[in-house]
Amino acid sequence: INNLTPNTKYKFEVQSMDTVNDRESSKSSIEELTANDPLESPTTLKADTVTNSSVLLGWDEVEGATAYKVTRDGKTIATVYTNAYEDTRLTADTDYKYTVTAINEDDGRKSEPTTLDVSTKLNPLASPTNVNATNIDDHSTILVWTAVDGANSYNIIKDGQVIDTT
Secondary structure, eight states: OOSOOTTOEEEEEEOOEETTTTEEOOOEEEEEEOOOOOOOOOOSOEEEEEOSSOEEEEOOOOTTOSEEEEEETTEEEEEESSSEEEEOSOOTTOEEEEEEEEEOTTTOOBOOOEEEEEEOOOOOOOOOEEEEEESOOSSOOEEEEEOOTTOOOOEEEETTEEEEEO
């Protein structure tokens, strides 16, 4: 039966007929409530901030939604009541798949999920250690330090300004 209105109660009846012998049964009936229209899916799902250990997700609000279900890699991690969620305690340099589903806790409606793939950043580099100034004279000095694993260059900063990159 088509062309029904969402969230509407209908009474349906079925009657058996024998048109050859002009017979009919009594009617069997049922009352049913049609489902509500589903909610729209969240749009513009994005990672507003990504670090080595956290992701801040954001999306546009969905009309009719009272909450949002957030999943990471197929597991529900939160139900939130705003259009943002910060996921913390993540592993650096790791790929994650997030989904956000709009839900209406009052009438049970929900949307199709919206998906976003996010990769956390690498861990920050360690700071140089054993920084020393050598061969100091009235116009110059030489800076030396212990190399940092993973670093391929160093900024030389004098009085808050980068003056050289090595």
